[in-house]
Amino acid sequence: MDTHRILFVCMGNICRSPTAEGVFRKLVKQRGAENQFEIDSAGTGGWHIGCPADKRAQQAASERDIDLSALRARQVCVADTRYYDSLIAMDNDNRLRLLELADESHQPKVRLLLEYADSPDNLEVPDPYYGGENGFDLTLDLIEDACHKLLDQLLARRLAKRPRSR
Template sequence: MEKIKVLFVCMGNICRSPTAEGVFTKLIKEHDLETHFAIDSAGTHAHHTGNEPDLRAQSAALERGIDLSHLRARQVTYGDFEDFDFLLAMDDENYSILINACPEHHQAKIKYFLDYAPHLNERQVPDPYYGGQYGFERVLDMVEEASAGFLKALRESGGIK
């Protein structure tokens, strides 16, 4: 069976996208779907390449049973557009960067992650880096909603059983 390959993308790959990777990984484990997915995260910028996720993101995630400590930041590569089925952007800026860097024949793979949680009435996951702890909790809440919506959309489309 061909795995569904999902890449979560934010700017530095130390807050939002590793949080999304961790949340979605936990969700598919809870549904016993690990064999159906390959999940990763990356940033559009290389500022934090090789670094672990922000300690505040790790702490907030760990309180919800999600360990992000093993993740390391990396930058999106040209090969990611070919390799992944979905590149899920956290906000307008990163969506634009992805679209502009992506070959035209792969652009349909790029989506806003929060489009899978339309009831939130938001399209952008805010960057919590310069905010307080509440920002990381808010990101987790949004990412949990979008992860559930993304999994539901995949099931409804017949992508997984």
């Protein structure tokens, strides 16, 4: 079965999207599904290209056994909109930027992460960059909830597509 390629996207690729990448990687590993997914993250802006994830994001993730230390920021490009099967934005602004980049045929792949959460009051993962330390924990809570549901949905879809043996 083909690998499902998923790209998580926020503004600078140093807080929310690398956190989502790290969370999703951990969940995929826990389910033994590493060979079924290619996981990455990017930002719509280029200010932090090559930089590691924000130290506060790394610390909050580390407290949940999620390692973001190897991740480096990069900027999303048009080729990404063609290559990835799922383009998952953290908020509406970045979703709109992805839609602007993508050809019409690739726009249905663009979704908000919190569309997968149980019953979010808001469909946007708040940007913790300018907030206090607790903002990173809230961001992680929201991302973990939605990533669990996203992975459940993707694995169920992949299972449904499997050819049945006779």
